[in-house]
Amino acid sequence: MSFFILGFFTGLSLILAIGAQNIFVIEQGLKKQFVFIVCAICAFSDFLLIFLGIFLFHYFESFFSPFAELILNILLLLFLIHFVWKKIKSINTNFEINQKNQTASLGSIIIKTLGFTYLNAHVYSDTVFFLGNFSKSFLINQKLSFGFGATFSSIIFFFTLGFLSKFLSNYLKSNKVWRIINILIILFMSALSIYVLINILG
Helix, strand or coil: HHHHHHHHHHHHHHCCCCCHHHHHHHHHHHCCHHHHHHHHHHHHHHHHHHHHHHHHHHHHHHHCCHHHHHHHHHHHHHHHHHHHHHHCCCCCCCCCCCCCCCCCCHHHHHHHHHHHHHCCCHHHHHHHHHHHHHCCCCCHHHHHHHHHHHHHHHHHHHHHHHHHHHHHHHCCHHHHHHHHHHHHHHHHHHHHHHHHHHHHCC
């Protein structure tokens, strides 16, 4: 599997969940209020955080002792186990969206988008820690390819969510649809967990 594709599916697995940011994007899409700006801020923020994580772990790579790398891999495995467990618990999920078309200024929408993005602790654990940590053993060109793959998944995801929100909202209310999505994510992340475990044991 190419590192771009690996980054794409890893990034998509992390971002494809019902969260405050995603619901906000859907709401703005349904209201048709500054949809492009909202999607662009979310996608660009992911780009910044993904590469922040990748280059942080790349920069500190020379300081990693075998023991430190073992600890990071164990933390990575624990993160994956926790992530998979949360997905199993949320196998049947519903969400509510606010479709009231209240007028809002561009400034307030930008502030809300930044708030939903940067005040969300999960965005840092998913992008900076997980993607940076997971790619720490890759070569630099592999890290870049992995990072661009993850970024591309964010771009596709947010702009699809924003501009096809009316179409998607009907399906995203379905337990059956979310069950299928969550099962696929569980399978993919479980495979990554096995990969990390093999690295720890090896």
